[in-house]
Each structure stands twice: as structure tokens, then as C-alpha cells.
Amino acid sequence: MEVSKIHLRRVRDGTLVAADLFDDIADEHLAMWERSWLPAMRVALADFRRRHVPRDRWPQDLHWNWREKAVSARGLLGQQGFAIVCEERLQGMMQLNLTKTSRLPQQRGKEIAYIEFLAAAPWNRAELIREREFAGVGKILMRVAVEVSVAQEFKGRIGLHSLPQADAFYEKCGMTSLGADPRYEGRLTYFEMTAAQAVHFCTV
Amino acid sequence: MKDRMPELPTPPSRRTMTLNLTDAEMDALEKLSALKDLSKTAVIRQALRLYQMIDKRSRDGQKLYFEHESTREKAELMLL
Numbered sequence: 348m349e350v351s352k353i354h355l356r357r358v359r360d361g362t363l364v365a366a367d368l369f370d371d372i373a374d375e376h377l378a379m380w381e382r383s384w385l386p387a388m389r390v391a392l393a394d395f396r397r398r399h400v401p402r403d404r405w406p407q408d409l410h411w412n413w414r415e416k417a418v419s420a421r422g423l424l425g426q427q428g429f430a431i432v433c434e435e436r437l438q439g440m441m442q443l444n445l446t447k448t449s450r451l452p453q454q455r456g457k458e459i460a461y462i463e464f465l466a467a468a469p470w471n472r473a474e475l476i477r478e479r480e481f482a483g484v485g486k487i488l489m490r491v492a493v494e495v496s497v498a499q500e501f502k503g504r505i506g507l508h509s510l511p512q513a514d515a516f517y518e519k520c521g522m523t524s525l526g527a528d529p530r531y532e533g534r535l536t537y538f539e540m541t542a543a544q545a546v547h548f549c550t551v
Numbered sequence: 552m553k554d555r556m557p558e559l560p561t562p563p564s565r566r567t568m569t570l571n572l573t574d575a576e577m578d579a580l581e582k583l584s585a586l587k588d589l590s591k592t593a594v595i596r597q598a599l600r601l602y603q604m605i606d607k608r609s610r611d612g613q614k615l616y617f618e619h620e621s622t623r624e625k626a627e628l629m630l631l
Contacts, residue, residue: 349561349563351561423600423603423604423607424596424599424600424603424604425600425601425603425604445597445600446597446600446601446604456586456587457587457588458587458589458597498562499593499596500588500589500590500593502588
């Protein structure tokens with residue numbers, strides 16, 4: 348497992364804080380997920396229940412089991428996981444699939460880095476906590492996906508299926524929506540980023 | 552202040568080998584390389600990813616299907 352240095356922006360004072368980006372979701376990260384991330388999600392859920400927040404506003408990734416996802420991807424060349432750790436806390440995770448191809452007409456059939464799962468830790472999510480610890484974790488993971496795509500000669504092309512709550516985020520990233528995917532009974536919207544969009548995303 | 556672009560972890564070290572391919576195999580590799588806009592190394596790497604994934608899923612008891620985009624007709628790819 349390799350690690351590189353990145354920086355996260357602390358919301359409270361705007362400072363950049365050194366963080367580690369791991370090119371794997373290892374047991375230590377899964378232990379952190381179980382020890383702090385999952386309990387924080389449960390606290391948020393209990394709060395939603397207490398305040399009678401409608402179900403459609405609950406986090407739609409509540410059911411994601413990162414241990415199952417990471418373990419099933421181990422040893423597969425077409426799968427790559429990433430974890431961000433800062434101040435000894437897990438801040439976000441992403442699982443990439445490098446075996447998929449594009450659906451957009453202008454790049455149809457070309458390889459893409461497909462984001463299977465991407466999530467920021469609950470303490471970095473505005474919908475779950477009054478004051479987030481770090482901002483931009485999702486965007487950094489998106490940039491990592493673009494960098495992986497470039498490194499694999501996929502020219503920065505990426506794709507993903509978005510949960511409805513995340514549609515606006517991916518639109519803001521400059522991705523093209525191909526609409527609700529009938530393969531997911533229309534529950535998920537499929538997005539892609541072209542090479543040109545990737546350049547723009549990484550430079551603005 | 553702008554957020555800094557993440558740098559990927561150092562890529563794993565790589566080893567070089569010589570491939571012995573027939574003319575037909577090299578022709579197929581070159582065509583895929585041109586079609587996919589990938590180097591020959593990247594094509595081989597991609598082929599290995601797919602082969603490994605299909606092999607694992609097959610050994611896990613799963614079947615591989617191709618589905619026609621418009622008719623939704625499915626055809627099983629027999630892996631023996």
C-alpha cells in the first residue's frame with residue numbers, strides 16, 4: 348500500500364491540514380470505519396428519526412457496507428480503493444472500477460475509471476452535522492479518480508451512478524448526465540466526465 | 552486559497568517482458584490500441600484486468616452474459 352500527502356481544508360478556520368491518501372482500503376481503514384464512521388452515521392440517523400425528518404432526506408448511503416465492498420475487491424486488478432486519513436481519523440473512501448467503458452456518444456466504448464462508491468465521513472457532511480470538520484473531501488476523491496484515469500491512459504474520463512442526493516454535486520463537478528439508468532429502475536442517474544471536462548474540473 | 556491537486560501515491564514498480572505474438576495477434580493488439588486510443592501496454596493491462604475479473608466471477612459460480620442494447624436479448628458466453 349502506497350501513501351501520498353494531500354491537504355484538506357478545515358472548515359472552522361480555513362487552514363489546510365496535511366492528510367494521507369492511501370491507494371487501498373486496508374484493514375486499518377475498515378477498523379476506523381467501524382469504530383467511528385458507522386457510529387456517527389447511527390447517531391445522525393437517530394437524530395433524523397427524533398426530528399421526524401422524512402426518509403427521502405436520510406443519507407442514501409446508510410446501507411453501504413465498506414468492509415464487504417473492500418474485501419470483495421481485494422486482489423482484483425480492475426478494482427482500486429482509496430482512503431483519506433487526517434488527524435488519525437478516516438475522512439473519506441472511494442472504490443474505483445477500471446473495467447468499464449464509456450456510454451457518451453463522443454467517447455463511447457473508450458475505457459473509463461468508474462467510481463463504484465465514494466463517500467465522505469459523516470463529520471465532513473453538511474447534511475449530517477452542523478459544522479463540518481473538513482470541506483472538499485468528495486472533490487479531492489473525484490480528482491483522484493481523474494488522476495487514476497489519466498495514469499491508466501483513459502485521458503481523465505470517469506463515470507458513475509449517482510444517488511439522487513448527490514446529483515447536484517456531480518453536476519457542479521461539470522459531469523454530463525445521461526439520465527436515470529433503467530438498469531437501476533431509474534433510481535440512479537448515470538454521469539460521465541469527458542477528457543475535456545476532466546481538464547476543466549482539475550483547473551478551476 | 553485554492554485547494555491543492557492531490558498527487559497519486561507512487562505507482563508500483565514495473566517489470567519489463569518480451570511478448571511473442573503471431574502476426575494476427577499483433578494485428579489485433581494494434582487495432583485495439585488504435586480503437587481504444589491506448590498504448591499496447593495499456594491494452595494488455597486492460598485485458599488482464601478483464602480476464603482476471605471474468606475468471607474470478609466464473610470460479611465464484613457466476614455466468615457471463617452479453618445483452619443486446621435495444622432488444623435486451625441476452626446471450627451467455629460459455630466459459631469452459
